[in-house]
Amino acid sequence: MAEPLLAIHNLHAGYEGQNVLKDVSLDVPEGALITLLGPNGHGKTTLLKCIAGLMKPSGGRIELAGRRIDGAEAERVVDLGVVLIPQGDMLFPEMSVYDNLKMGAYLPRVRKTFSEEVEKIYTILPRLKERTTQLARTLSGGERRMLAIGRGLLSGGRILMIDEPSLGLAPIVIDQIYEIITDLKASGRTILLVEENASRIIDLADRIHLLDTGQIVWAGGGEELQSNQQILETYLGG
Amino acid sequence: MNFFIQIIVSGLTFGAMYALAALGLALVWGAFNMLNMAHGIIMTLGAYYALLWAEIWGLPLFFAAPFAAICGGGFGVLVYFISAHWMLRQRNFEVTIIIATFGLGMAAEAGLLKFLREEFRTAPYSQPLSLGADSFLVGDVPVSYQRIVVWAVALVLIMLVGLFLTRTNAGRAIRATAQSRDAARLMGIPVKRVYVMVLALASGLAAISGIMLSSFKDVHPLMGGDPLLKAFIVIVLAGLGNITGALYAALLVGMVEATVKVLVADKYGFTAILVLVIAALIWRPAGLFGQRVVARQ
Numbered sequence: 361m362a363e364p365l366l367a368i369h370n371l372h373a374g375y376e377g378q379n380v381l382k383d384v385s386l387d388v389p390e391g392a393l394i395t396l397l398g399p400n401g402h403g404k405t406t407l408l409k410c411i412a413g414l415m416k417p418s419g420g421r422i423e424l425a426g427r428r429i430d431g432a433e434a435e436r437v438v439d440l441g442v443v444l445i446p447q448g449d450m451l452f453p454e455m456s457v458y459d460n461l462k463m464g465a466y467l468p469r470v471r472k473t474f475s476e477e478v479e480k481i482y483t484i485l486p487r488l489k490e491r492t493t494q495l496a497r498t499l500s501g502g503e504r505r506m507l508a509i510g511r512g513l514l515s516g517g518r519i520l521m522i523d524e525p526s527l528g529l530a531p532i533v534i535d536q537i538y539e540i541i542t543d544l545k546a547s548g549r550t551i552l553l554v555e556e557n558a559s560r561i562i563d564l565a566d567r568i569h570l571l572d573t574g575q576i577v578w579a580g581g582g583e584e585l586q587s588n589q590q591i592l593e594t595y596l597g598g
Numbered sequence: 599m600n601f602f603i604q605i606i607v608s609g610l611t612f613g614a615m616y617a618l619a620a621l622g623l624a625l626v627w628g629a630f631n632m633l634n635m636a637h638g639i640i641m642t643l644g645a646y647y648a649l650l651w652a653e654i655w656g657l658p659l660f661f662a663a664p665f666a667a668i669c670g671g672g673f674g675v676l677v678y679f680i681s682a683h684w685m686l687r688q689r690n691f692e693v694t695i696i697i698a699t700f701g702l703g704m705a706a707e708a709g710l711l712k713f714l715r716e717e718f719r720t721a722p723y724s725q726p727l728s729l730g731a732d733s734f735l736v737g738d739v740p741v742s743y744q745r746i747v748v749w750a751v752a753l754v755l756i757m758l759v760g761l762f763l764t765r766t767n768a769g770r771a772i773r774a775t776a777q778s779r780d781a782a783r784l785m786g787i788p789v790k791r792v793y794v795m796v797l798a799l800a801s802g803l804a805a806i807s808g809i810m811l812s813s814f815k816d817v818h819p820l821m822g823g824d825p826l827l828k829a830f831i832v833i834v835l836a837g838l839g840n841i842t843g844a845l846y847a848a849l850l851v852g853m854v855e856a857t858v859k860v861l862v863a864d865k866y867g868f869t870a871i872l873v874l875v876i877a878a879l880i881w882r883p884a885g886l887f888g889q890r891v892v893a894r895q
Contacts, residue, residue: 412784413783414780414783414784433783433788434780434783434784435783435785435786435787435788435789438783438784438785438786439786443784444784446780446781446784450778450780450781450784451778451781452773452774452777452778452781452782453777453778454773454777455770455773455774455777459770462770463770463771463774463782463785463787464785466767466771466774466785466786466787467785467786471767511785515784515785515786
């Protein structure tokens with residue numbers, strides 16, 4: 361098997377001596393959509409933060425195309441091509457939609473092509489085009505999520521990490537968001553997706569990892585998960 | 599009527615001074631929760647650059663401003679690398695940095711006192727620098743051209759800072775960092791470089807406001823203490839980190855101070871400001887323009 365684009369080996373991490381991640385290993389091959397599934401507070405976000413460089417793991421390795429990136433600063437990791445669309449969007453609330461998008465293209469390697477790329481973003485997320493001058497804090501929940509996705513896409517990069525894209529949204533808006541994610545997958549983007557709700561990703565993911573109390577307790581494809589009644593009942597409430 | 603004009607004139611002057619000083623403080627606090635107690639000494643140094651430039655070297659004061667801004671900015675960078683840089687990861691950075699920069703300011707003041715006592719013996723301590731002695735009358739109130747220059751410089755600088763923050767990549771990076779630090783890092787913004795840049799910018803502004811201060815106050819090593827205190831009052835009144843709010847609050851504080859000084863007595867000016875702040879904070883604990891109470895988790 362070819363070397364995965366992103367490889368996580370035996371990762372440990374925690375806050376103030378409390379272990380949140382225990383010996384987590386995970387591969388993200390080029391062009392795949394890999395999911396981390398599991399209830400809240402079991403380390404999914406911590407794992408993404410470690411990969412993105414917002415948190416330092418206490419042990420293990422993270423490799424991007426064979427090159428170690430664990431312990432690197434977040435601003436360096438994104439320059440190497442690992443983009444995180446964080447939980448709760450983390451927009452710049454007092455900036456306009458347009459300026460938020462512009463911040464997504466802050467890095468020199470994407471700044472020059474911003475004016476072309478932003479037009480592409482507008483075709484994927486037409487709602488943003490109607491709102492360009494509006495301050496980010498005045499947007500609705502769904503628009504905020506779209507802005508976070510658009511901003512992340514403008515950072516370019518080789519792998520896109522999306523943390524709970526459905527969090528706090530109405531079902532119909534979640535449908536829209538997942539349509540966008542499905543299109544991104546179809547266009548060949550490599551995606552590491554964190555989700556709490558199994559039904560959203562069961563048909564979409566190339567591989568699903570179930571994270572429980574900081575450990576990966578099960579991994580497999582969507583169909584395998586669907587047919588595994590025991591796993592569904594134990595971890596995902598049926 | 600004359601009272602009124604007098605109040606407006608001195609209120610605007612106080613307001614312009616406080617606005618410039620508070621602008622720097624608010625920028626630095628906004629970017630990384632650092633209350634820079636060395637801001638005052640940078641104003642003092644600005645006044646001394648001007649003194650050095652105009653009185654010792656005999657050059658036009660107008661050109662002292664860029665020189666002072668660069669020296670002040672350099673001092674800001676120095677403050678960062680002496681104190682903040684090593685403390686960023688500390689859990690209670692917001693508190694320890696106050697003490698650290700307070701210490702830095704005191705050390706610099708002490709150095710200035712010792713050094714200048716020997717070198718300048720008589721010259722600087724009570725020699726206001728004049729930007730121009732002429733004045734014109736509004737009603738019966740003389741308004742010196744010097745004041746006009748102070749207002750104009752403050753206005754131009756504030757507008758330049760505003761343009762820088764909204765129209766340039768570096769400025770947007772500063773705002774992004776202030777609004778969401780982690781998100782800024784996820785965009786690839788080198789936040790530590792942003793911190794240095796903000797401190798340099800704020801300190802450059804402080805040095806220029808020091809020059810302006812020297813045009814109507816005595817130049818001496820402790821002269822920065824009072825405007826620093828007022829600037830703090832202004833940013834707390836406005837709501838920490840709210841930059842536009844700080845400008846309005848500066849004007850308000852300046853006007854209140856001038857009103858009391860003109861109508862009541864000089865010595866009650868500061869008292870009036872404190873009463874204003876206490877009342878405002880009881881009414882709005884997050885500050886007049888603040889959206890959230892700054893509290894430690």
